[in-house]
Amino acid sequence: MASVTLESVTKRYEDVTAVDNMNLDINDGEFLTLVGPSGCGKSTTMEMIAGLTKASEGDVYIGGRNVTNLPPKDRGISMVFQNIALFPHMDVYDNISFGLRLRKYDQDEVERRVQEAADVVQLKGMMDRMPKEMSGGQRQRVAIARAIVRDPGVFLMDEPLANLDAELKVHMRTQLQRLHRELDTTIVYVTHDQAQAMTMSDRIAVINGGVLQQVAPPLECYNEPKNKFVAGFIGSPAMNFFHGTVTDDGFDSKYMGMQFDPAAHGVEPGQDVILGVRPEDVHLDYKKEDADDPSRTYSVVTDVLEPMGDEVFAYLLFDRDVEAGAEGRGEGQILISLEPDTVVGEEEDIEIVFDRENVHLFDAESTEAITHSIQKRAESGTAD
Amino acid sequence: MADTETHPDVEAQQQSQEPELDRGFFEAYAAKMISNPDRAYRMAFYVATFFFLVTTLFPFYWLAMIAISGDNVADVGIFTPATPVELGAFIEIFTQLPFHRFVFNSFLIATVATVIVLFVASLAGYVFGRLRFRGKQPLLLLVLVTSFFPPAAFFVPLNRLFNTNVDVLRPIMQDGSLYNTPYAIFLPLSALFLPLSIFILMTFYSQIPEGLEDAARIEGTTRLGALFRVIVPLSAPGVATAGVLTFISVYNEYFFSSLMTDGRAENWAPMLEGVLGFRGQFAVDYHLMAAASIVAVLPVAILVVVAQEKIVSGLTAGAVKE
Numbered sequence: 099m100a101s102v103t104l105e106s107v108t109k110r111y112e113d114v115t116a117v118d119n120m121n122l123d124i125n126d127g128e129f130l131t132l133v134g135p136s137g138c139g140k141s142t143t144m145e146m147i148a149g150l151t152k153a154s155e156g157d158v159y160i161g162g163r164n165v166t167n168l169p170p171k172d173r174g175i176s177m178v179f180q181n182i183a184l185f186p187h188m189d190v191y192d193n194i195s196f197g198l199r200l201r202k203y204d205q206d207e208v209e210r211r212v213q214e215a216a217d218v219v220q221l222k223g224m225m226d227r228m229p230k231e232m233s234g235g236q237r238q239r240v241a242i243a244r245a246i247v248r249d250p251g252v253f254l255m256d257e258p259l260a261n262l263d264a265e266l267k268v269h270m271r272t273q274l275q276r277l278h279r280e281l282d283t284t285i286v287y288v289t290h291d292q293a294q295a296m297t298m299s300d301r302i303a304v305i306n307g308g309v310l311q312q313v314a315p316p317l318e319c320y321n322e323p324k325n326k327f328v329a330g331f332i333g334s335p336a337m338n339f340f341h342g343t344v345t346d347d348g349f350d351s352k353y354m355g356m357q358f359d360p361a362a363h364g365v366e367p368g369q370d371v372i373l374g375v376r377p378e379d380v381h382l383d384y385k386k387e388d389a390d391d392p393s394r395t396y397s398v399v400t401d402v403l404e405p406m407g408d409e410v411f412a413y414l415l416f417d418r419d420v421e422a423g424a425e426g427r428g429e430g431q432i433l434i435s436l437e438p439d440t441v442v443g444e445e446e447d448i449e450i451v452f453d454r455e456n457v458h459l460f461d462a463e464s465t466e467a468i469t470h471s472i473q474k475r476a477e478s479g480t481a482d
Numbered sequence: 483m484a485d486t487e488t489h490p491d492v493e494a495q496q497q498s499q500e501p502e503l504d505r506g507f508f509e510a511y512a513a514k515m516i517s518n519p520d521r522a523y524r525m526a527f528y529v530a531t532f533f534f535l536v537t538t539l540f541p542f543y544w545l546a547m548i549a550i551s552g553d554n555v556a557d558v559g560i561f562t563p564a565t566p567v568e569l570g571a572f573i574e575i576f577t578q579l580p581f582h583r584f585v586f587n588s589f590l591i592a593t594v595a596t597v598i599v600l601f602v603a604s605l606a607g608y609v610f611g612r613l614r615f616r617g618k619q620p621l622l623l624l625v626l627v628t629s630f631f632p633p634a635a636f637f638v639p640l641n642r643l644f645n646t647n648v649d650v651l652r653p654i655m656q657d658g659s660l661y662n663t664p665y666a667i668f669l670p671l672s673a674l675f676l677p678l679s680i681f682i683l684m685t686f687y688s689q690i691p692e693g694l695e696d697a698a699r700i701e702g703t704t705r706l707g708a709l710f711r712v713i714v715p716l717s718a719p720g721v722a723t724a725g726v727l728t729f730i731s732v733y734n735e736y737f738f739s740s741l742m743t744d745g746r747a748e749n750w751a752p753m754l755e756g757v758l759g760f761r762g763q764f765a766v767d768y769h770l771m772a773a774a775s776i777v778a779v780l781p782v783a784i785l786v787v788v789a790q791e792k793i794v795s796g797l798t799a800g801a802v803k804e
Contacts, residue, residue, distance in 0.1 A: 148696075148700060150700070171703065171704070180693070181691060182693075185712055187712075187715045196702075
């Protein structure tokens, strides 16, 4: 059990900065997930914690000890890899006991610990199998047993579920959470899958372009994203964004507007802002009581419907003439999620309302969040 | 075949049935091969294999025939030994000369050289195969270039060097020089056969997934530990190949080994010096040379049979999930 601290850690390769001045405190016993798109530096960050890569600048502390210049074996960590990385020339027992044998534990102790670790991940009776004789899930469990058998202070996981099939992935997700509860060890988990990050972590650290964007509990990242990147990355399907300007009495963009008091939200008329709203915070007009604070109604046209079973994703256009964006959502397009029993067809005129309680505003230039809900103008009294 | 309007060949081709021609054996066989090319390929394979086996194994067979023919080498037939058959040569080679000592010399030198080459080439192969660093390509090219030098080019300076009396060596060596010691043989030979092994091992080591090395280092090895505990065992076929090649080359080596010693068994003269030792001033004991050659082949033959297991076993299968 140990805490992990990164102090202005930077990793530069010849001409790229993979990780830029990262400061991160991971508490003892915490399940922290590093999440971000491919190539954002999350794996490099983990490798620096593990000691597989040396930081160009800054210090890494594990359990209060400066380990920046220590090799991986002396850092008191263990790791589960994306490609599982079991030693193919050793059977399960030898794989799990590899680290213990290197550290010259006596025979009985090794046997006892391997047995314990194997029990935790339910690997009884497979001790003399070779990795190639096992299924993907079994191999992954062996890898986890190998990691927990040494009772490490910090447990690093680099996309351990990425190579498993969908069903197994969900199953292993709950297994890992149970494991964390049982072991009570610090776990640092790397993934590009925000669903895994949301479901398992105590806190998530969103990274983009080598820069730490936000470190917060999953729901905080979801409800109060610090900037536009976090807002767009966390949550699936992603948030709708509208680029526009602040007017004297609210927000105006090419296709939509919204009324509020600029002063009350710390914005000035003329300022370029981005308005963001999640698909689940947009409701059909006749169901506007679902919204905590419904906005005025907007007339839109349905474009494409994607029934998912438990909900329906509807791509809407503000105008029949709007071109659907070739890549991503265009300005005049909005994605909302509807209840599965909603009766609506494609290319139909419908009316929607936004839940103003959950409308986010971001500064267009810095992309920093300005507010996470829009208040009614106090004195006006009338619904806009 | 009565129709005179069409050409008989064309007509013959149009027939679905094989015409009942009176063909000889080879003609019939050729016809079958034309209609079924696979037969031709298989035939070619058998013929090639047959010639290869004959050219490699027949000299060995003849060697055996000469070895059991005693003095009457002139009476040895193409396939039969001279009569009476005498097996005494296989004992005589150990009494007339200490041939076992010559074989032991070569065997020991080859073993030491193989161990040195595998160890050094493992380190070099790891560096070239797995690390990225400035100047890697030029350095690799340099290794390649050195391996192109004819070994004879190194001989004169090395011979001068090994014949020089070095005071530092005086307590270990009799007269302070490396001449007539095994060091004078396996040092240059190890260096000469190193580049080949470096290239073989580099290729093998570079194919071991990076994750395995990382896993070993996390579990508690150093980089070197990961090399010898994980990468080398997984590259067993490559290590065996490099080892066998080096061993055979050094074991059979004559140029350096004969010139760095005075040709006497107690002075670490190699096996080939022993074989040639049965050639006197006035007579050549061909049957003894033949017997000695057969005995000398045995260690290498045994080694290859043992290493074969490693070479063919695919240890890396299913190493990492694709």
